[in-house]
Amino acid sequence: MIAAHGPILPLILPLAVAILLLFLPRRAQRLIRRLSVAGSVAQVGLGLLLLRTVAEGTQLVYRLGDWPAPYGIMLVVDRLAAWLLLTSALLALCALIYALAGGDREGRYFHVLFQMQIFGISGAFVTGDLFNLFVFFEVLLISSYSLLLHGGGGPRTRAGLHYVILNLLGSAIFLLAAGLIYSSCGSLNFAHLAQLMAGLDDSQLALARTGGLLLLVVFALKAGIMPLHLWLPAAYSETSAPIAALFAIMTKIGLYAILRMSTLVFGSSAGSLAGLYQPWLLPLALLTLLIGAAGALAAARLGRLAAYLIILSVGTLLTAFAGGTGGIAAGLYYLPHSTFAAASLFLCAGALRRCRPVIGDQLIADGDLPQPLIMGGTFFLAAMAISGLPPFSGFIAKLLILKALPQVLVWGVILTTALAAVIALARGGSQIFLAASGPMTLPRDGKSVVLVTSLWEVPAIAGLLILIFILTLAAGPALEFTQDTARQILEPANYIQAVLGGGS
Amino acid sequence: MEILIALIIGLLSGCGVYLLLQARTFSVVLGLTLLSYAINLFLFATGRLVIGQPPVLSAVSSPADPLPQALVLTAIVIGFAMTAFAIMLSLRAQAELGNDHVDGEQP
Known part of the structure; x- marks a missing residue:
């Protein structure tokens, strides 16, 4: 079950819970809360299961609709994705428990939005192609817009307006970058892109380089990297406490995307574009x-x-x-x-x-x-x-x-x-x-x-x-695991083989 | 046709960026809308410009690329929802802060 359908379970679970909660009447507050907490606990369980499954070094690849790579939509769980899934699930559970103190009653649909937020975050970690990364970014962003404004109030609205407009601009640049990369390589699948990058001729190379660096700008905006950090302090300090706590993982999604792109798409197999991000990071x-x-x-x-x-x-x-x-x-x-x-x-x-x-x-x-x-x-x-x-x-x-x-x-x-x-x-x-x-x-x-x-x-x-x-x-085992993770993501050949391999 | 498309995309994004830099939420929302139009056109053009050809590989020598069309469709839907949200948020900011300046206060 976990080996065959593992990668999609952390997406289906919060989505199903969110849809279910949407149909419950408002007076069923106790039931809504229980279901929401149960969903978050189950998400932690799934995170642990996935982590145990991939700890040996396998990459779980899920082909939606069984379309062959690189044409279909891929979900991939490797050590890195499982580690972050578990982190976000644990964080979400703690933030949700805190919200039960009353924060969830400040407005309607708190729990629905919260579960959709988890859905978007999990999706961003497991997706295997650039366009679905964009889609999951949008899912988590639109939930975060509503959660940020939850409860309302002047300062919160002002901080929210800045956050929303900046992120809409970021999404536009994301699409532009994805378009540039598609027009130069003809694919959006991470593994396929990593293969194609090495074979680009000079005219395409410039487009792919521009696209890649524009992506760095977008992810830097999400991560709050200087000089694109100006929205962060106001947005995080004006929103309610459980949401600010949940948002602690949001900057890490930008960092995750930078890490994934720099090690996989612009990793060691990318020919002359290898290490595109390296001179910028430090x-x-x-x-x-x-x-x-x-x-x-x-x-x-x-x-x-x-x-x-x-x-x-x-x-x-x-x-x-x-x-x-x-x-x-x-x-x-x-x-x-x-x-x-x-x-x-x-x-x-x-x-x-x-x-x-x-x-x-x-x-x-x-x-x-x-x-x-x-x-x-x-x-x-x-x-x-x-x-x-x-x-x-x-x-x-x-x-x-x-x-x-x-x-x-x-x-x-x-x-x-x-x-x-x-x-x-x-x-x-x-x-x-x-x-x-x-x-x-x-x-x-x-x-x-x-x-x-x-x-x-x-x-x-x-x-x-x-x-x-x-x-x-548990620093010993945890560090051993993260060292294995680092070695795994720095060897993109295995990831590419796991996603594209199979038939060829 | 390439030049025409390029000019249109350039004009739309130019107007979009100009409006985005204004201090009123209404202009900013309009700017975001124009910018997303420009991006959608650009995405459409990433599959190369082909006229009157079906997106079927074996039928013709230079088929249209169906993938950007699917991407644009997704981007339009998401952009539409986001614009609606931005408009509602601007109205709420206008109601709660008493003005339509992006910083919530008249300079």
Whole structure:
């Protein structure tokens, strides 16, 4: 079952759940919630099953309608896709549990949109051709537009407008790039493209190169790489906490696409276009790191701080992807860690906003903070995790990234920006939690305001932190797996053979 | 015909980019629409320009390429939905922020 139909199951499941939820009446809130959570749990199970199936190094190829490659639509699950599927499923489950605290009631169809978002994210990871990558990008984007605006409000609408318009422009460029690549190669299948790239003549080469670099622009926009990161801080800090947490994986989809294109389509078999992205990755990564660190230091609100830390983690990952096998392996180990850590920080900011309705998540002390120990403790752990301090997995990952790129400039930038992140988080944490004798900002007009951390918020944040803890404890097997993954994607011949092989 | 198509695509994308750079949401949405028209025409032309030929391989010597037509169809549907969404969002921004500037406030 898993071997034969595995790649399509993580797509069918959220799509079916979303369609089912669409037909349920609004008053069946409990049923909707249960189904949505059950769907997300099943998605995690599927992710684990797929990961176990491909761990030996096989690539699962699913031909829709059994059309032969390269004509039909292909879904491919290799180690990289399975790793990211599992990461996104785990993240989505935690974000969904947090949303049960009340975020899902701010507007209609939250759970439908949430499942469609998972459908789009999973599709982007398993698709085997460029045009379906575009289609799944659109699926996840249109869900993300609605989720971003969920609950409404002025600042949220303004940030949403920028996000939507920029991404519509990005989609137009994506189509342009796909058209250029199709017109030069005559195919859109990743594996087929990788084969065709080597045989292009000079006039086609220029078109394919332009198309490839335009794709890099589009993916850089999705990933929030400098100078296309400007939409990210506002969009992530204005939206509701569970959605911001889920969006922690969205930048990684852009990075995944860059990694896939640079190792497969423009990988070692691409002739004169091999390594098309290589000269761009490291400079862009270092600039992204610097701008992320500067933003984090300047942030005046916890949500915005977390958004800039996302940009920082994008820079770290991109640096890692420029570092060959060792770098990619370390980066793939850092990817789930940074996703979970950033998500937990967004959830902390959300809990803070709910407990302090007047000042929100500004970096100001509030003597009335309910349950300061739980709030401060979770913030402390999340901050330690995201800044890459030992004993968490981020420390191991950053150490390996530094080991893979022994250059003075890279070390200098990574260590300086990590220090900046620690300073920004330490300052933010002490301003919010340590100055516990700050002025009371809650309205106290006789009515006692009862604000406790909700039943669903703690397990969601704790779940993310436990995932990071597991990743730290299982660093040995996880790193072994990511090293195998890096070796697998750097040998595109196997992927091409698995997709196109068969008959020929 | 190549020159005509190229000029039309160039004109559409030029107008689209100009409108996209305006400060009002209405012009921006129009710009996005024009840009997506230009992209759709461009996608259509990526299968080479052939007139009056069926998309069947063995029937004629230079058949039309059916794949870009399928791609354009998908792109039109997606572009249509996205434009509708952008219009609704612009109206909502106008209602919630009180003006139609893309930054939500008059400079």
